[in-house]
Amino acid sequence: MKIVILGTGNVASQLANALKIAGHDLLQVYGRNKEAAYKLSKQHNTTFTDDLKKINTKADIYIIAVADAAIPTIVKKLALKNQVIVHTSGSISLDVFKNNYTNCGVLYPVQTISKNGKTNFRTTPFGIEASNTKSLKVLEMIAKSLSANVFHINSDQRKTLHLAAVFANNFTNHLLTIAEKILSNKNLPFDLLKALIEETVKKIRTHSPASVQTGPAERKDSVTLEKHLKMLEKNPLYKKIYIAISESIQESK
Amino acid sequence: MKIVILGTGNVASQLANALKIAGHDLLQVYGRNKEAAYKLSKQHNTTFTDDLKKINTKADIYIIAVADAAIPTIVKKLALKNQVIVHTSGSISLDVFKNNYTNCGVLYPVQTISKNGKTNFRTTPFGIEASNTKSLKVLEMIAKSLSANVFHINSDQRKTLHLAAVFANNFTNHLLTIAEKILSNKNLPFDLLKALIEETVKKIRTHSPASVQTGPAERKDSVTLEKHLKMLEKNPLYKKIYIAISESIQESK
Numbered sequence: 100m101k102i103v104i105l106g107t108g109n110v111a112s113q114l115a116n117a118l119k120i121a122g123h124d125l126l127q128v129y130g131r132n133k134e135a136a137y138k139l140s141k142q143h144n145t146t147f148t149d150d151l152k153k154i155n156t157k158a159d160i161y162i163i164a165v166a167d168a169a170i171p172t173i174v175k176k177l178a179l180k181n182q183v184i185v186h187t188s189g190s191i192s193l194d195v196f197k198n199n200y201t202n203c204g205v206l207y208p209v210q211t212i213s214k215n216g217k218t219n220f221r222t223t224p225f226g227i228e229a230s231n232t233k234s235l236k237v238l239e240m241i242a243k244s245l246s247a248n249v250f251h252i253n254s255d256q257r258k259t260l261h262l263a264a265v266f267a268n269n270f271t272n273h274l275l276t277i278a279e280k281i282l283s284n285k286n287l288p289f290d291l292l293k294a295l296i297e298e299t300v301k302k303i304r305t306h307s308p309a310s311v312q313t314g315p316a317e318r319k320d321s322v323t324l325e326k327h328l329k330m331l332e333k334n335p336l337y338k339k340i341y342i343a344i345s346e347s348i349q350e351s352k
Numbered sequence: 353m354k355i356v357i358l359g360t361g362n363v364a365s366q367l368a369n370a371l372k373i374a375g376h377d378l379l380q381v382y383g384r385n386k387e388a389a390y391k392l393s394k395q396h397n398t399t400f401t402d403d404l405k406k407i408n409t410k411a412d413i414y415i416i417a418v419a420d421a422a423i424p425t426i427v428k429k430l431a432l433k434n435q436v437i438v439h440t441s442g443s444i445s446l447d448v449f450k451n452n453y454t455n456c457g458v459l460y461p462v463q464t465i466s467k468n469g470k471t472n473f474r475t476t477p478f479g480i481e482a483s484n485t486k487s488l489k490v491l492e493m494i495a496k497s498l499s500a501n502v503f504h505i506n507s508d509q510r511k512t513l514h515l516a517a518v519f520a521n522n523f524t525n526h527l528l529t530i531a532e533k534i535l536s537n538k539n540l541p542f543d544l545l546k547a548l549i550e551e552t553v554k555k556i557r558t559h560s561p562a563s564v565q566t567g568p569a570e571r572k573d574s575v576t577l578e579k580h581l582k583m584l585e586k587n588p589l590y591k592k593i594y595i596a597i598s599e600s601i602q603e604s605k
Contacts, residue, residue, distance in 0.1 A: 281519065
């Protein structure tokens with residue numbers, strides 16, 4: 100299929116790469132930042148523009164992979180008609196297109212995507228939603244060419260999935276950051292926790308996380324909880340997190 | 353070496369198992385709960401007791417693997433003299449032994465240990481601490497027979513390591529529990545997040561977690577943050593966690 104990518108960030112870069120590998124034809128890259136658009140287009144031997152009025156109109160699908168806040172502006176400024184247009188955001192509704200496009204959809208990869216390295220989209224679940232059968236067909240072909248795990252999800256469910264992903268990925272990563280900082284304050288290497296972290300994730304391959312909860316809060320071990328809070332006294336932000344999560348663990352028993 | 357294990361819980365069971373496999377001689381199992389002590393001793397073809405006065409005095413090392421709160425009582429009631437005695441707790445100081453024993457130590461596996469399955473101690477870091485050279489030698493032999501990753505750590509550092517482990521393991525697991533609950537409330541399967549969770553952990557094998565932080569809080573995307581808080585309105589505990597972690601992410605930039 101002939102594709103135009105709008106965006107030059109992590110998601111846009113990784114999708115451009117994966118779509119090329121899947122055999123699609125990348126017609127053009129659009130970027131608000133000319134330099135970035137040029138760079139990404141160069142990588143894939145294609146054209147670029149930083150002007151929404153100069154978007155190539157011959158593509159089968161237009162993929163908007165930009166920051167959530169920029170999506171509505173791009174949708175309004177794009178001068179397309181019956182082409183299929185999609186965005187890749189977890190938290191923006193399909194309705195963002197409704198005043199401008201009849202053939203539209205969402206292509207949401209449930210994954211954390213960095214610019215560097217190569218994202219494994221093959222194992223990444225892709226949630227898709229479309230305004231009509233025509234768009235759905237195009238979207239399904241694109242998604243299935245990238246991933247072995249494509250599923251249908253509406254805007255409301257997708258927002259829930261995105262919220263859950265924030266807890267499971269962004270917040271989890273921040274807890275690991277805190278652990279790293281607590282250790283480095285005492286000159287202890289983060290490596291000491293790596294086997295534990297791997298095991299934590301290994302367990303939930305086969306168990307519900309609720310069923311394998313351990314630790315002082317789970318045991319209602321108030322002596323240890325008090326010790327830990329005292330150790331965190333100089334860091335009110337960490338202490339607040341410690342209290343909030345411990346409370347939630349105890350309430351969920 | 354000849355070993356007596358005091359305790360019948362997750363850590364005691366897994367250690368008993370690993371110590372036998374490493375070729376040690378498990379002389380006896382002590383458990384406050386007679387049934388549990390019998391069961392664990394049976395598994396390893398050895399003797400058991402529920403009476404601290406009947407502890408076999410011929411072992412080279414006594415390993416106390418019980419709940420933190422029960423350690424001081426066991427230490428006081430045990431009628432041993434020059435034998436090496438250790439506990440396995442992350443948060444209890446070596447001082448717990450000081451009025452009763454000269455040959456003592458700590459054997460702390462930095463791992464989450466379930467009763468079922470087999471814990472891979474070979475890759476588990478073991479933090480050891482001892483009161484003197486004699487105890488250290490015994491402790492080192494035991495630890496190295498179990499793990500390829502044995503390191504020295506004092507009581508103060510060990511407490512810090514334990515606190516960091518609570519963030520990295522217990523709290524992380526609770527965030528995954530929350531993600532699972534948020535999804536199940538909308539009839540979405542937790543499986544949708546598994547590739548994302550695997551990737552989150554994969555990243556920190558090669559990157560500092562602080563350097564790969566993503567998400568609405570990191571981007572200071574206040575529109576999405578507001579949307580999420582609204583979605584969590586009916587769950588004040590989750591909302592409190594969302595606010596506390598987002599605040600900490602934004603402050604750590």
